[in-house]
Amino acid sequence: MTATQGDVVAAEIAAEQAHVDKVYAELAKAAQRVELIHAEGMARGQTDRRGTGDPREEELAGLFERDALVYTAGKRRASLEQQHEGLVFGRLDLEHTTPDEDGRTREVRYVGRLGVRDDDYEPLVVDWRAPAAAPFYRATPVDPQGVIRRRVLRCRGEQVVGVEDDLMVAEAPDDVVVVGDGALMAALTRSRGAQMRDIVATIQQHQDEAIRAPARGVTEITGGPGTGKTVVALHRAAYLLYSDRRRFEGGGVLVVGPSSAYTAYIERVLPSLGEDSVVLRSIGDVVAGVGATRLDQPAVAALKGSLRIRQLLSRLSRAPIPGAPTLLRTFVAGYAIRLEQSDLDRARRQVLRHHHRNSAYDAAVDALAAIAWEQVLQGEREEFIGRFTDSGDVETFMRQWWRPLDPRELLLWLADEHTIRRLGVPPREAEVIAGSYQEALRIGSWSVADMALIDDLQARLGPMVDLPSEERGFYEIEELDDASQYGVAALRAGSGDEHVAGDHGALGDASAAQRLSQDPRERLLAGRLGEPEEYAHVLVDEAQDLSPMQWRMLGRRGRWASWTVVGDLAQASWDNLEEAARAREEAFGTLPRQAFHMDTNYRNAREIFELAARMIQEHVPDADIPAAVRETGVEPGELTVPANQMVGAVIEEVQRLLEEVDGQVAVIAPWSWHEQLGQVVDRRAGDSRSLLIDPLSTKGLEYDATVVVDPDAIVAESPGGVRALYVVLTRAAHRMTVLRIGG
Numbered sequence: 001m002t003a004t005q006g007d008v009v010a011a012e013i014a015a016e017q018a019h020v021d022k023v024y025a026e027l028a029k030a031a032q033r034v035e036l037i038h039a040e041g042m043a044r045g046q047t048d049r050r051g052t053g054d055p056r057e058e059e060l061a062g063l064f065e066r067d068a069l070v071y072t073a074g075k076r077r078a079s080l081e082q083q084h085e086g087l088v089f090g091r092l093d094l095e096h097t098t099p100d101e102d103g104r105t106r107e108v109r110y111v112g113r114l115g116v117r118d119d120d121y122e123p124l125v126v127d128w129r130a131p132a133a134a135p136f137y138r139a140t141p142v143d144p145q146g147v148i149r150r151r152v153l154r155c156r157g158e159q160v161v162g163v164e165d166d167l168m169v170a171e172a173p174d175d176v177v178v179v180g181d182g183a184l185m186a187a188l189t190r191s192r193g194a195q196m197r198d199i200v201a202t203i204q205q206h207q208d209e210a211i212r213a214p215a216r217g218v219t220e221i222t223g224g225p226g227t228g229k230t231v232v233a234l235h236r237a238a239y240l241l242y243s244d245r246r247r248f249e250g251g252g253v254l255v256v257g258p259s260s261a262y263t264a265y266i267e268r269v270l271p272s273l274g275e276d277s278v279v280l281r282s283i284g285d286v287v288a289g290v291g292a293t294r295l296d297q298p299a300v301a302a303l304k305g306s307l308r309i310r311q312l313l314s315r316l317s318r319a320p321i322p323g324a325p326t327l328l329r330t331f332v333a334g335y336a337i338r339l340e341q342s343d344l345d346r347a348r349r350q351v352l353r354h355h356h357r358n359s360a361y362d363a364a365v366d367a368l369a370a371i372a373w374e375q376v377l378q379g380e381r382e383e384f385i386g387r388f389t390d391s392g393d394v395e396t397f398m399r400q401w402w403r404p405l406d407p408r409e410l411l412l413w414l415a416d417e418h419t420i421r422r423l424g425v426p427p428r429e430a431e432v433i434a435g436s437y438q439e440a441l442r443i444g445s446w447s448v449a450d451m452a453l454i455d456d457l458q459a460r461l462g463p464m465v466d467l468p469s470e471e472r473g474f475y476e477i478e479e480l481d482d483a484s485q486y487g488v489a490a491l492r493a494g495s496g497d498e499h500v501a502g503d504h505g506a507l508g509d510a511s512a513a514q515r516l517s518q519d520p521r522e523r524l525l526a527g528r529l530g531e532p533e534e535y536a537h538v539l540v541d542e543a544q545d546l547s548p549m550q551w552r553m554l555g556r557r558g559r560w561a562s563w564t565v566v567g568d569l570a571q572a573s574w575d576n577l578e579e580a581a582r583a584r585e586e587a588f589g590t591l592p593r594q595a596f597h598m599d600t601n602y603r604n605a606r607e608i609f610e611l612a613a614r615m616i617q618e619h620v621p622d623a624d625i626p627a628a629v630r631e632t633g634v635e636p637g638e639l640t641v642p643a644n645q646m647v648g649a650v651i652e653e654v655q656r657l658l659e660e661v662d663g664q665v666a667v668i669a670p671w672s673w674h675e676q677l678g679q680v681v682d683r684r685a686g687d688s689r690s691l692l693i694d695p696l697s698t699k700g701l702e703y704d705a706t707v708v709v710d711p712d713a714i715v716a717e718s719p720g721g722v723r724a725l726y727v728v729l730t731r732a733a734h735r736m737t738v739l740r741i742g743g
């Protein structure tokens, strides 16, 4: 009796299962070792004087050691747990030209999310990032690199449930069985989850080249929609950490994306690849201690994003504090001193020529003293200056005239149109800017574009330094002033203290304060800004959308960094691309460049992408159009419905699509439809399989199916116009319906 194809596959699966079992057994041993280290670490921290609050020095050393051990063990355990699923995903059968020491030319090599060795230190699985794993991604029939067969193992938990082979030589040797229809197609046909998955088992050769490119300088990854730019860039981050852990884990890797929906969407990819030290931020969350999700009207965002705004910020950072005293009258060393507004302005200008405002308190006192001396010119100059500097009146005056300035406070000065006009802004722009900060004060939240302005002002003002302290109360001990470091920021926030958390780690506390406060102004100023954190590598996704001011903001965080920059100009929602390109060049300086272009669309079924491509080519003839590799045989639906029947049509389409796909169905609608549609479709992804989302928030995301509502309004409403619609039309993997308004 001959074996059926099913029997052959079952036998292959059973053989792979035997190896996978061995790996998990080894892993269980490793987990036990981790437990032992954990237990040992905890034991070292035991102290016989618990509760006295007075640990001996050797106990402190014990505690430190314990933390280090527990930390390492915990990290290893977390990574073992996260990579448990699908730990082994690949196998290479290689034929070498020169035999090994035992005279064999054949080798079997398994590839997985991490490297595992047996007791003899023989590799059971090679980490996908190790050089030994490279042929898994690089071998092709034209250049097999010694590979006869590449096999992808599909696992559920610890069970191998399928194998998919690619043969790299013209004919398989007799003992090498080839099964399956190819792993890539199987992966692309599957349903999309609410979160992005890693593609470690099916990375394609051209993607692998970008992933493993050297870390130097700037790596640009371009390509049309769905070409895997994001997922490739994330694998690249994992690869860089593996290839030079000291540099990148120590220096930090920052990944910046367009929105918090995007960061939530991609947040599982890196942990599933064994990396949890990467910092993910949306562009509204880059500045430590403050965050924003609100978007300005396009005209306002354009004004705030352009480099022209820097002139206003420069003047603002040197302007007098509104409401601060305009006259200093006092007696020093028996002389009556009177410093008028013009004297004060002169002193301020002199000081700001050479100093950051927030660190120039002493210089400002000196400047005032020098001007006061001009009114005296009798006796000893040094003695007079000393008496002036020590004067209680002068200190009281300085507390108002030269207090530490929070950049956010300066932006709020702009809510007053007269202030802006005094700073030389033309009336129409002054009105737009004032209106935007009046709105911020009304609703108590910043806009995403404000973050880059806050950052720019912070660079001009310097970090906030507390004024020289007044005499302290007896119980007010030094350390408690900065208790935020010890995790009590939320308490201070609750007590109404504006100066909450001092670093990004405590951002959550700042937002706790924001939630607690009823007063919009207090919410805007809650928490304390941290200083810009610098990184060894900065990865920017949807880079085509960054404004020039946002490039400057990122530039401050990557002054010594290498970069990976990902984008597609045809999807841009920023219209002055030339100015943004200049700001971006400035951020990169003279760093060397390398470029990778992705030209295969792995997301959209061909039928869906053709509709999107036709639309964008009509308006942007030089758009970068990839080739879609998968077909479903189902054309996207295009319906025209009267406006008053739109809600019903949406409900009907959602119902229909939910039956056709296993994953999520997104209704992508312009804001003008959100109120009506919000009553029938969930606004948030949550557990529900259908959701309502606005066009801009879909950047970088994907769904099994989409219902695109009123495309003309999407174009009219978005700063990117047709480019925004192009983004929207390329979000669906399997099914799409476009609902136009008409007749």
Ligand SMILES: Nc1ncnc2c1ncn2[C@@H]1O[C@H](COP(=O)(O)OP(=O)(O)OP(=O)(O)O)[C@@H](O)[C@H]1O
Pocket: 184, 187, 188, 197, 198, 199, 202, 203, 204, 207, 223, 224, 225, 226, 227, 228, 229, 230, 231, 232, 568, 571, 602, 603, 699, 700, 701, 702, 730
């Ligand atoms: N080699 C691969 N194997 C399996 N799936 C892949 C592969 N490459 C890309 N994909 C899938 O294709 C989809 C699109 O990828 P991704 O979101 O990274 O594209 P993108 O170029 O960033 O798209 P956009 O610019 O439209 O946001 C994702 O579901 C991703 O998992």
